[in-house]
């Protein structure tokens with residue numbers, strides 16, 4: 001350690017550990033009457049939110065939860081989820097946000113691996129939990145979350161959420177503790193093996209939140225989230241804390257709308273009725289919103305939409321922007337809490353007409369403050385900042401998971417040489433804008449050349465009759481691999497292989513791609529397989545093509 005100057009604190013000086021409870025202080029101060037809305041079921045004020053968080057802390061304590069315990073939550077996006085984001089870590093316990101879209105066996109694996117103590121379960125997930133209950137090894141009790149009339153269950157319930165809150169006191173003195181205590185935990189499904197647990201501490205979540213307040217709020221061209229905005233998440237709260245935005249919105253005292261189960265038509269109705277101005281989602285969900293019945297009949301003027309989780313194609317971005325939506329791209333992953341990069345628009349970009357801004361808006365973006373990001377080649381050296389040279393993105397930031405829960409080996413792989421390895425292949429230009437070309441494992445290797453499946457998807461999506469597209473590499477005796485495109489056609493439109501070949505040939509003629517990039521095979525399907533968080537499931541597509 002270097003001999004820096006450390007001045008001992010004055011007697012009685014207070015060190016102020018960074019704790020989630022502090023994120024709650026300001027929202028209610030600024031906007032005690034602002035609303036938290038749960039679909040078409042409930043609305044209450046920030047004052048009530050704060051009260052209910054204290055009641056929940058008492059209810060959890062009465063149910064036997066202690067500091068260091070783990071509380072699992074299975075719910076749709078709701079006001080209760082928001083309350084748990086705060087109350088569980090604020091009593092020193094860990095919130096396990098269970099991915100309810102995993103298979104029952106995977107949910108079982110994650111709950112046993114996380115060593116869950118108490119399980120909060122919405123009625124809709126009772127059948128799932130009943131199915132695995134006999135094999136849950138650490139769970140001591142269940143508390144039910146009910147929207148409608150309660151249904152029968154064989155699970156040993158310690159109570160019902162709403163009545164437990166009603167009975168509990170609304171006073172709770174939240175204690176201070178070490179800011180490095182784990183606050184949240186959830187699982188990410190890789191391409192192989194069991195789901196891996198990533199975890200975040202109070203300090204990390206506080207720093208991520210403060211950073212996101214600034215990053216989303218102050219830069220020119222992208223004030224995505226100001227205190228007078230209306231926020232509705234469309235990335236599930238079980239997945240990386242809905243990208244951490246509920247914490248940001250609560251700190252700012254913003255009106256928040258929790259949509260319950262995602263159903264595209266209801267999302268559009270909520271957007272209209274609650275006057276939502278900011279949301280975030282993965283591109284496949286955006287597409288569902290644009291194409292559902294209500295979506296087709298609605299203009300989305302001024303709806304600021306942050307797209308992340310996978311690359312945004314020009315096709316979807318144009319469709320959204322033609323309907324008035326303002327699109328931005330963000331980049332991150334489960335392991336990174338998630339915020340790493342965001343669209344950044346300079347004066348000259350903003351001076352361009354809307355359509356001409358889209359190629360900039362769909363790029364992966366510029367690393368946000370506090371994120372140290374490099375793109376390295378196979379030798380570990382930085383690639384040239386020329387917008388073309390490819391390498392792996394590696395990062396450091398204050399909010400990255402420090403490993404995988406109970407898996408030293410995979411944790412050390414993730415953190416090889418002191419940098420978190422993302423597994424994403426990208427280029428970076430002279431101005432520092434990153435562009436992801438592929439996941440390392442999704443890149444298509446054809447006769448010594450690399451083809452970016454993401455770039456091909458974006459080019460194919462520009463054909464007006466294409467609704468969605470996924471490109472994967474399939475084995476080819478001569479070339480090693482050749483691209484295969486799975487395409488969903490816009491309703492009422494016609495498409496065939498020839499039409500898409502002609503469309504792509506124009507990009508070959510223009511020098512944008514080489515002729516080997518034209519897929520060897522086009523498959524026209526009604527739906528593209530998706531992962532548990534709604535992204536294109538390339539692993540499954542590859543497997544089914546190989547099989």
Ligand code: AMP
Pocket residue numbers: 188307308309310311312329330331332333334335338363364422423424436438439533
């Ligand atoms: P997950 O851990 O499920 O959130 O997935 C993270 C992965 O999604 C990243 O490693 C990227 O491969 C991909 N991803 C996230 N954001 C973007 C983006 N803006 N563009 C391209 N890929 C992205």
